[in-house]
Amino acid sequence: MCADTPRTLIFHVDINSCYTSCEKLLDPSIGNRPVLVLSNNDGCIISLDAAAKDLGFIMGQPWFTVQEKAKELGVVVRSSNYELYGDISHRVMLLLESYAQEFEQYSIDEAFLTITASLPQARVLARRIKEDLARRVGVPVCVGVAASKTLAKLANRTAKKIPALRGVCVWDALPPQRVDALLSTLPAGEIWGVGSRGAQKLAGMGILSVKDLKEASLGLIRKRFSVVLMRTVLELRGVRAIELEPERVFKDQMMYSRSFSDPVTSEDTMRQVLSIYAQRASGRLAKSGQVAGLVSAFCSTSRYAAGGFVRADVQVKLPAPTADPIILTQACAQLLERATFGAVRYAKAGVVVSDLTPAGATALLDPFALSHETRDIAGLVHSIKEKCGPRSLGVGYGGLAQSPAWEMKREMLSRRGTTHWAELPVAVIK
DNA sequence: GGGATACAG
DNA sequence: TATTCTGTATCCC
Numbered sequence: 001m002c003a004d005t006p007r008t009l010i011f012h013v014d015i016n017s018c019y020t021s022c023e024k025l026l027d028p029s030i031g032n033r034p035v036l037v038l039s040n041n042d043g044c045i046i047s048l049d050a051a052a053k054d055l056g057f058i059m060g061q062p063w064f065t066v067q068e069k070a071k072e073l074g075v076v077v078r079s080s081n082y083e084l085y086g087d088i089s090h091r092v093m094l095l096l097e098s099y100a101q102e103f104e105q106y107s108i109d110e111a112f113l114t115i116t117a118s119l120p121q122a123r124v125l126a127r128r129i130k131e132d133l134a135r136r137v138g139v140p141v142c143v144g145v146a147a148s149k150t151l152a153k154l155a156n157r158t159a160k161k162i163p164a165l166r167g168v169c170v171w172d173a174l175p176p177q178r179v180d181a182l183l184s185t186l187p188a189g190e191i192w193g194v195g196s197r198g199a200q201k202l203a204g205m206g207i208l209s210v211k212d213l214k215e216a217s218l219g220l221i222r223k224r225f226s227v228v229l230m231r232t233v234l235e236l237r238g239v240r241a242i243e244l245e246p247e248r249v250f251k252d253q254m255m256y257s258r259s260f261s262d263p264v265t266s267e268d269t270m271r272q273v274l275s276i277y278a279q280r281a282s283g284r285l286a287k288s289g290q291v292a293g294l295v296s297a298f299c300s301t302s303r304y305a306a307g308g309f310v311r312a313d314v315q316v317k318l319p320a321p322t323a324d325p326i327i328l329t330q331a332c333a334q335l336l337e338r339a340t341f342g343a344v345r346y347a348k349a350g351v352v353v354s355d356l357t358p359a360g361a362t363a364l365l366d367p368f369a370l371s372h373e374t375r376d377i378a379g380l381v382h383s384i385k386e387k388c389g390p391r392s393l394g395v396g397y398g399g400l401a402q403s404p405a406w407e408m409k410r411e412m413l414s415r416r417g418t419t420h421w422a423e424l425p426v427a428v429i430k
Numbered sequence: 431g432g433g434a435t436a437c438a439g
Numbered sequence: 440t441a442t443t444c445t446g447t448a449t450c451c452c
Contacts, residue, residue, distance in 0.1 A: 018439095039443040046439090046443070062442045080443085107439050195437050226449060228437090248447095255445060304442070350444090408443095 003119040009145050011113040012152035016140040018109035019047035022088045023078050025138045026417040035076045038063050041259045041408040079410035087418045091137045104244040112244050119173045126168040146171035149242045150235035153192040183211040193232045256280040257350025260406040264346045275396055277351040278329040285323035286382035293321045293355030297332040302347040312339035321357050323378035325395050
């Protein structure tokens with residue numbers, strides 16, 4: 001096909017080290033200093049900018065092992081501020097969608113778009129998208145363009161690696177010898193959809209590079225692995241085998257789980273934890289307009305704890321689908337009968353709601369409908385919290401207004417500068 | 431259908 | 440002292 005022929009192309013756009021970019025956007029005083037963002041509970045590094053990478057910091061490193069080094073080197077460190085990142089992400093996605101024929105938000109910082117264009121047009125468009133996002137939102141992105149999602153991701157990665165491309169890579173416009181070199185030197189495990197296990201197994205079969213994978217037998221891959229990996233192989237060959245997915249309005253399950261800043265050892269404290277987590281789950285159900293048929297709760301020690309890993313869980317089939325905070329709390333409290341308290345130091349707990357259905361799908365006249373549910377307590381609580389703040393209302397053990405001691409650590413949190421009036425950035429004009 | 435596994439970001 | 444959280448798809452029984 002001639003380069004000037006219009007074709008359906010997939011654009012993959014992602015925000016360069018998204019969380020650190022958001023932190024810099026709202027705090028220019030960071031300047032050129034390196035930036036790290038930590039996971040929930042300030043546990044490990046989950047985002048680093050180029051300067052921090054140059055200093056040798058690595059994704060996933062436990063914070064306590066590098067804390068000293070970061071301080072010595074004058075690195076800016078932040079707890080993760082998902083409210084900020086979510087808002088910036090939303091602005092990016094709105095803009096991207098306006099360019100797209102089909103659109104899929106893939107994660108908080110990535111999206112796929114389809115656009116029909118010739119290769120030269122695609123290059124111009126990709127650059128325009130990048131510049132538009134820099135100007136109108138203020139975040140840096142890279143754009144990869146190719147015939148399939150997998151190749152578009154690979155093109156994006158290439159755009160990041162090769163500075164001369166200045167953040168934009170149209171795969172089919174690359175010189176063939178460059179593509180060849182890239183495919184033969186890149187390990188198969190670098191490809192989207194090939195995880196560490198898959199890469200190991202492939203290596204055992206002599207499939208080491210992306211080129212090997214691209215040329216592997218479809219039948220063999222299908223048989224020894226899965227349809228998923230077979231689709232990946234097709235996509236490497238330029239065949240669209242993984243379609244853009246429509247936005248999922250309703251989820252299949254929702255989980256609310258957190259690690260504790262301090263271990264929980266008493267039954268009373270765990271009761272309080274479960275009560276709060278169950279109410280969080282109820283809130284999320286109300287927000288998405290769904291009800292749960294099944295709720296499970298679990299608590300566990302740290303995987304690295306001396307004395308071995310301990311976990312307790314319980315599944316409760318609800319008498320009728322519900323989002324009711326009281327019913328969910330009571331169900332989750334059944335976990336307390338299964339867990340042992342005293343010697344065991346629980347490090348995390350969680351609540352999972354599943355068997356989800358849209359609220360109102362079961363008729364209100366259903367004789368099995370729960371009386372709580374017909375009164376929509378979850379929706380009521382949700383709307384009150386929306387109006388009066390997240391701490392305005394709580395049920396039972398979860399109703400306390402103060403921060404409990406076990407609540408996750410976020411000691412280096414930035415301001416939520418785009419979503420809360422009280423936390424607006426301040427500009428000083430001198 | 432349920433549980434285990436793999437994967438992603 | 441200590442290593443995130445959330446969600447989906449597939450395989451296999």
